[in-house]
Amino acid sequence: QQQVKQSPQSLIVQKGGISIINCAYENTAFDYFPWYQQFPGKGPALLIAIRPDVSEKKEGRFTISFNKSAKQFSLHIMDSQPGDSATYFCAAGYFGNEKLTFGTGTRLTIIP
Amino acid sequence: IAGITQAPTSQILAAGRRMTLRCTQDMRHNAMYWYRQDLGLGLRLIHYSNTAGTTGKGEVPDGYSVSRANTDDFPLTLASAVPSQTSVYFCASSTLAGNTGELFFGEGSRLTVL
Numbered sequence: 001q002q003q004v005k006q007s008p009q010s011l012i013v014q015k016g017g018i019s020i021i022n023c024a025y026e027n028t029a030f031d032y033f034p035w036y037q038q039f040p041g042k043g044p045a046l047l048i049a050i051r052p053d054v055s056e057k058k059e060g061r062f063t064i065s066f067n068k069s070a071k072q073f074s075l076h077i078m079d080s081q082p083g084d085s086a087t088y089f090c091a092a093g094y095f096g097n098e099k100l101t102f103g104t105g106t107r108l109t110i111i112p
Numbered sequence: 113i114a115g116i117t118q119a120p121t122s123q124i125l126a127a128g129r130r131m132t133l134r135c136t137q138d139m140r141h142n143a144m145y146w147y148r149q150d151l152g153l154g155l156r157l158i159h160y161s162n163t164a165g166t167t168g169k170g171e172v173p174d175g176y177s178v179s180r181a182n183t184d185d186f187p188l189t190l191a192s193a194v195p196s197q198t199s200v201y202f203c204a205s206s207t208l209a210g211n212t213g214e215l216f217f218g219e220g221s222r223l224t225v226l
Contacts, residue, residue, distance in 0.1 A: 046214045099145070
């Protein structure tokens with residue numbers, strides 16, 4: 001049973017555009033929602049994370065939007081650049097207990 | 113600082129053979145994890161260890177075993193490999209300090225079981 005559902009599976013965005021990746025979770029007890037970025041041949045690395053006490057968190061061009069009532073959260077990449085081309089994973093878990101449940105991943109390609 | 117070191121980087125293995133994937137961290141993190149990554153399935157937790165001497169089962173533990181004799185090393189063993197264990201395996205660690213919740217990943221071990 002997939003507790004964290006991620007979409008789309010792949011995404012192509014033109015340079016300068018906005019990339020949006022969505023995730024939905026089932027377990028209302030989750031209180032930590034990170035996004036990981038993975039480049040080919042590398043391990044995933046933490047990009048940005050949010051706790052459910054806020055509805056939005058922004059770090060540079062990356063923003064997480066969180067909707068607790070809908071049990072959904074999304075990653076927005078503003079002014080997308082070719083260097084953003086990577087696979088993105090959303091995840092959910094319990095803060096301080098890092099056994100995360102990951103989404104299935106989104107392969108993002110930014111074209112010139 | 114190396115972070116997490118995994119070995120081997122890649123391996124082709126005959127079904128039925130025993131295989132150990134090695135993982136070493138130099139960050140003195142309390143917790144360590146093994147994930148497998150499969151296309152369309154994302155990252156799934158196999159086993160974890162919150163501290164040296166303790167281990168626990170994740171989402172997909174069958175066919176795998178781990179040990180945590182010390183803080184730095186967390187090997188993953190496939191006692192008798194099967195083709196469905198063909199995957200990319202990632203070792204990770206975290207402080208479990210409750211401050212960031214961040215997992216630090218190695219660069220992966222690509223395993224093919226024929």
